Amino acid sequence: MSKSILGLFQQPEPAADAMDGLKEAGFELGTFDVLTGTPYPEGAFGEYVPQHRLFRFPAFGAIIGFTLSVFLTAVTQLAYPMVTGGKPIMSIFAMLIIMYEMTMLAGVIATVIGIVFESRLPNMQPGIYDTRITEGWIGVVITFDDESKVADAESVLNKAGALEIKHA
């Protein structure tokens, strides 16, 4: 895994400064990221806004669930055409309810898969991290392809007032 360093801040402002500094220092977006213990308003650190395709997942799941349910409900009735209470063999209005439930179920499951996938989890090598981030500290993590730029990254972090810099 490539080299990466983590600068720790206690306040959002200096963290944001660090992010700006990194942009100016010519690090392209995506190579550096901010770690927080709570969600901040989007773009609060001037970080790049992550793109996602979450909305496709439920639609996809719903379609699968719907087709499955149509098949299931229709086949179970046609395979055993037993008249009950003078209801039609293909009782659409009874089928609708089960079709609805299965559609929603598949939609939800697909959404959850989507959430996990889109947040790039599970990730068993999370990389450089600090437990104080869940205590309100803010981490700015930079990953390098070449070792040369480590120094100016550190300088940027220090200039912004990083309380601590970790290497990994």
Next chain:
Amino acid sequence: MTTAEFGTHNWGMVVDVDKCIGCNACVIACQAENNIPINTQDRVERARSISWIRVERYWEGDFPDAKARFIPIMCQHCENAPCEPVCPVYATYHNSEGLNVQVYNRCVGTRYCANGCPYIVRFFNYWEPVWPESLRNHLNPDVTVRSRGIMEKCSFCVHRIRRESRNARSAGVEIADGAVQTACSSACPTSALNFGNFNDPDSKVSKMKDDKRHYTLLDQFGTDPNVIYLAKIDADKKISAGEAATHG
């Protein structure tokens, strides 16, 4: 949709209330024929007795000129049976001969069907049925002994229907009208209970059911029963126990 129109048989019963004398012979016959557990005093008191057919008695008028009215009630084998669609396992459904059949082996005992039935003719087995030693050999081999935890009800003596149709098939003839008799109808001394095939226009029951006295129980539920009642004719006033009960 109803199954009666595409089957060759549509078994049904015509009950002439006018002829019923309330002797309860049908009830006894049914109990004996269908291996129904003995209704001990305790079960009757706890409203857990099982009687596939019952004779209800109503009093009309006040003493001294009170009249007793009788009406035998068994499963009505409705075409639009409320009990059927609610069963999750098809344990009760409508077969092609117009019977509302109860498949004991499928039943899981949700008792939902009994909730749906307005005639209260479905019964639940709370305990494993037991018979005294002396009665062990009196059980009818043609009829399943129902284990605990399942529903049961009048089957129009389906085993007799099967037997007759087997005989007819082996003899290569149609089932003659009146060949099939349920336990209750064969036991009825006044032939108030008449069993037969409604799809055969010349059968006895088909002729009887067009009588102008005919009515069905609780018709406001639209169940379309296969048991037709013929109203009681009264010298002084034209009202039958059945109607009194129906519009009760």
Next chain:
Amino acid sequence: MQQRRELDQVYTNRKLLNGQLDTPKWWLPTVSILGVVVLIGVVVIATMVNKGLGVTGLARPVYWGLFITTFVFWVGISHAGIMISAILRLTQAEWRRPVTRAAELLTVFSLLTALVFPLIHAGRPWRIAYWIMPYDISRGIYPNIRSPLIMDPVAISTYLTGSTLFLYIALLPDLGNLRDRTTGWKNAMYTVLSLGWRGNPRQWKMQTVGGILLSALMLPIFVSVHSIVSWDFAVASAVEGWHSTIFAPYFVIGAVHSGVSAVVTMMALMRWLWKWDDFIRPEHFDALARLLIVVATGWLAFTFLELTFALYGQDAPEIALREMQMFQWPWNALFIIFFLTAYAIPVPMWLFKRVRTNIALMFWTSILVNIGMWLERFLIIVPGLARRTPFVYTWEAYRPSPVEWTIFIWSFAWVTFLMLLFSKFFPLVPLFEQKESQVFTEDVMIGRAKIPAIVREAD
């Protein structure tokens, strides 16, 4: 509504994780006592399955009794979770934050409990595999999907699966937090469970967007579940008092009423047991009580409609049924208690802010509501079945047997037991939401007035 309180995050962690990081003194004794009760219940259930339903008080024509009532009751309670976490999330109500997880938890566990009752109330439970696992070809018969009893398991399992996943997704950041606070095998466990959560913008965005999306998806399920449960009853045209078109929304709003009350009860308990006075505050109870007033009044309107249109037909059996339900012993007593506890006592009390912000009073009133709502289900199901129609030749009223009561009590012990067990390993108050509300609330000075304000992201 939400007073702003500066809470240091370290403090927040320590307080809200006190259940997991160190065990409270009362925890072990309580859990063991509950465990004993649960054990007794399980034994009783086993004996009932072994002996047969004769041990219950059921008798013709009342074929459904305490079990189905309690089933409906627990399904109703389960409507707390999505009501709180989904609807309030979509309406961006700030005060929902400390409540959401506990509510979702209540949903999951009460559904698990509710599912037990249809199983054990059947005559041959061991055969119910036939309609839970319907598609074994060896049996050669499929289930009858026209039956509401098939729609029930489908709907409830959908709801259960959905809320469980929802719960887990919302748990991820807190699992990461616990991972950072723990060591040893616990640390390993939380590391695996948190899937390597780090808290970068992408993950947080998925939390917010995904949370709202899931809420939007869960909402229709939430509505459908209790509607389908209500159709178990409403489709039976032969049962006066059941065959009413209003049942679906009527049951749903009743479920919300009882569910939200149950959440109030739980919040009070959490506040007392874990000493979370800083996080679960009077204004939360205040907000919930305001919500409850609206819900309860809506529910009352539906009750009124249900009654009106029951009598609307002016059929003799229907009127006889209502007469029994309201004026005959013992139903009349139950009916009076039901009305007093479900509406007449709590709602007028909630009108006063002093009551709304008094935790003890809220605790007791919310319990009252649930007594009333249980009675409501009982009064719908049993008198409806003990019909007053022609050809009902047994006018036997139904009296629950000790066995049924034991199993009824078991269900409560079971839910509490599961809750406490969960609380040992996972935080009951979502920490990150708590902190988020710290980040997202500020005070604005309008003139001299200090007014709490919320940061809304521009969209």
Next chain:
Amino acid sequence: MASQAVAHESEHHAPPPNVDADMVARELIATTTGASGRFKAWVWGLGILSIAGIVALVIKFIDQGDDSTKWGYVAALVSFLLSVAGGAPMVAMAPVMAKANWVRPITRIASLFSFASVVTLVMLIPLVAILPPLVTEGARRRTIWYEAPDYSPHIWTTLALVMLLITGIMLFYSAALPDFASMRDHSTGWRKRLGKRLARGWVGTDAQWRTLRMRIGMFGTFYFLILVFANFLFTTDFGQSMVPGWRDAILPMYHTVSGFQAGVAGVVIALYFSRKYMKLEKFIHLDAFWSLGRLLFALTLLWIYFFYSSFIVFWYGRSENDIATLNHQIKGPMIWAFFGAMILLWFVPWWILIWNKVRRGTTVMVMGSFVILVGLMLDRIRMFVPAWSVPGDQIHEKWLKVIPETYWPDIFDILIMAGGISLVAFIVMMMTRVVPVLSVWQVQEFNLLSKPIKYIRGHATLVAKPD
């Protein structure tokens, strides 16, 4: 339902800037004067249509006043108007209760609809005259008035609608006091005089504001209760009780909910046009449409839910009542209207409103709202026309034995319906000449309570939530 989520895609525009209070007052007061030519033309057209409608109503009453089976369409119209004109002010109320900030600028335009309840009353008059009494030749028909006097339905429904009108106007007025004051201060001519008279010495002291808020809350609550009550009475007395055996407990709630749906749709339409043609973009932010869109979407789903939960019960129950009701209400001669309603009231709006992009825009939203209104009209027709076409000698049977011949609209009905609807539009348009279409003080409050801020590096809005 995926896109019901309040996600915000990549576009990250800063929220629109605030407007200074004095500018708000000046510009909004200015909108009452200086109507464009197009506006005048519309007003004339609508006015003529309305007069034609009223005339047609009178003639129809003289001509066919004796035959109740011919009045189904008028009943449907009354129900439609009750839904739209009655439901719209609720849009002003419900979110206010929830302290939503986006609703503040648009409460006025919603509460203007309450004046249109006049039309509902006018159209109700002949119906009340024709509605058969509870007891006809000795037989009492099924109603909610079990043993009540014979004319209770007539009295109480009328009373409820009158109450609705009064409360609606009171709601409007109590919220409009400060605006009359600002008219008094900034307007000219008769508007100035009117403002002077109606402002009742409003200067905006603390006490006055407190009473104002109290009044709004009080009248809002009353209005809601009365609206539900009116829906309940109208659907039962003028709908269900006209059909033997029609017993649908959910119908009043169904009617109310679809009424809210129609009300929101009406508000969206009014909002769209006033925003477009009165240049109010900087007061009515897209945020309002966004929130209204979500509300409308939810109500659209509620419609199908309420409908299905009554339908499935009939479908399973299949007692004689149930079958008769289904055949009469749905499978009968009005099936075209039913399917039309189903498509236009649920299916099409559902597929329109499900998209975030649509709910962030205005044009497609307003189209969807029009679709909903048409669908609602069809829905009311399929409910009330069959109900009223039941011959008077059958309405106290136990259940409907034969499905009666339906009644097709004649020229009068068409004129009446067109007239009634255009009269509503006419009244609302005229009211915008009298008072500002957006409530001045609430726009100012909106700007006061929410201000765009720069949060660290990102854009956000800071919304104050006063208790």
